Amino acid sequence: MRRAASVFIVAALLAGQAHAAGCDKPVYLTLDTGHMGVAPLVAEVLEREQVKATFFLANEKTKTDGTSLDDQWAPWWKARAAEGHVFGSHTFDHVYWVADLKGGGFKVRPSAGPDAGKLLTWTAAQYCAELQRPADRFRAMTGQAMPHLFRAPGGKTSPALLAAAKACGWTHVPWSAAGFLGDELPSDRYPNAQLLQRALDHIRPGDVMLAHLGIWSRQDPWAPAVLEPLIQGLKQRGFCFATLRDHPAYRDAAQR
16 A cells, blocks of 8 residues: 555656646746845745746845845845746846937936936946846856846836847846736735735736835735735646746747
């Protein structure tokens, strides 16, 4: 009986692995940096649920009186890299595109770093250098190369910005309409239960989902309260989780 039970367990595990490998309903969880207050709990949920995510890194102010890519957080990022998650650039100083300039270049506004809040004029080369800064810091923290994927803060881009980034090797990753998980919204008007149900009702195969490692303005934190039931609920509906390394639109860029 014991041998038969062991064979059954092994067969069940192999069947589960085969199902995951052949899943025809993939979704892609992406997490941008934030105040990092929920980051340890998010990591616990991902490990417990055996879900791999894609993280987009910027050097933002944290609840630990530092920044999200400082030496205090370096071990956390190194651990996530060792677990097999995927990473991309979110610009080092969380730099928002504001407008294109005639003749080339852009108006931008960082929300972090020494120029936070200032309206700056950048060339395409300066924007490319800003995309590279998180990659350089990531390598210093983890010893790994960052894939040439990026997400513009706020998702704000223009065709000219995307072309400039592509020219220096970077591919932009937006999110799906249903994949906006709402953790940036005020919790008094959009409580966690509502956001959870909306996501479970509307997410479809292939969607890229967006959440953060802590949003300052949300009083009732979305993560990890919604994260685990969302993962579990989507799994129950037959979805599987993959990183952007497996996404047909981004897999080539993720290998660079």
